[in-house]
Amino acid sequence: QVIRHKKILIVYLSRTNNTKEIAEIIQKNIGGDLVALELEKPYPTNYQATVAQVAKENETGFLPPLKTKIDSIGKYDIVFVGFPTWGMQLPPPMKSFLKQYDLSGKTIVPFNTNAGYGIGSSFQTVKELCKKSNVLEGFEIKGGIERDGVLFVMKDEKAEEAKTLIANWLTKIGIQ
Numbered sequence: 001q002v003i004r005h006k007k008i009l010i011v012y013l014s015r016t017n018n019t020k021e022i023a024e025i026i027q028k029n030i031g032g033d034l035v036a037l038e039l040e041k042p043y044p045t046n047y048q049a050t051v052a053q054v055a056k057e058n059e060t061g062f063l064p065p066l067k068t069k070i071d072s073i074g075k076y077d078i079v080f081v082g083f084p085t086w087g088m089q090l091p092p093p094m095k096s097f098l099k100q101y102d103l104s105g106k107t108i109v110p111f112n113t114n115a116g117y118g119i120g121s122s123f124q125t126v127k128e129l130c131k132k133s134n135v136l137e138g139f140e141i142k143g144g145i146e147r148d149g150v151l152f153v154m155k156d157e158k159a160e161e162a163k164t165l166i167a168n169w170l171t172k173i174g175i176q
């Protein structure tokens with residue numbers, strides 16, 4: 001398999017661990033280095049305060065500085081980028097990541113969890129920020145609904161469902 005010769009990075013942003021679980025399932029399928037995006041200044045614990053902060057950041061185009069540093073991004077061939085939908089957009093920290101690192105010539109693979117309202121403009125924004133990359137078809141699945149107090153759901157039958165869907169998707173896009 002061609003994939004065995006490729007170096008894979010899986011970068012994800014996750015607040016309530018649903019996207020993290022998807023990232024781990026992807027890693028179990030295809031290997032690679034798993035990296036959580038952390039901020040210099042974490043978002044508030046309070047949900048509404050976070051929603052408000054994110055809305056403001058989206059409005060002003062603020063790119064929150066990342067605490068996470070990735071050594072020699074150049075060595076990776078395939079970069080998976082995972083994130084929740086926030087305010088129907090790509091979360092600002094993932095914008096920071098995509099703008100900060102040179103991903104030209106690489107294959108980029110987005111994946112997403114959301115509360116059931118979908119990916120919004122997030123995959124489109126990944127494409128716009130990765131014009132010099134080959135952006136493959138992304139994966140999305142319903143995750144938590146923090147607004148309603150539903151946090152981590154990616155376990156038991158839901159995790160089993162995700163595993164099947166992810167394996168099928170990876171096959172479809174030719175990465176396993």
Ligand SMILES: Cc1cc2nc3c(=O)[nH]c(=O)nc-3n(C[C@H](O)[C@H](O)[C@H](O)COP(=O)(O)O)c2cc1C
Nearest residue numbers: 014015016017018019084087088114115117143144
């Ligand atoms: C600040 C914020 C904004 C959100 N906005 C949306 C949204 O616009 N649409 C949606 O479907 N879900 C939205 N959600 C819900 C998350 O996308 C969903 O719970 C996701 O599974 C969380 O992933 P995580 O557990 O990896 O953090 C939002 C969550 C947060 C914290």
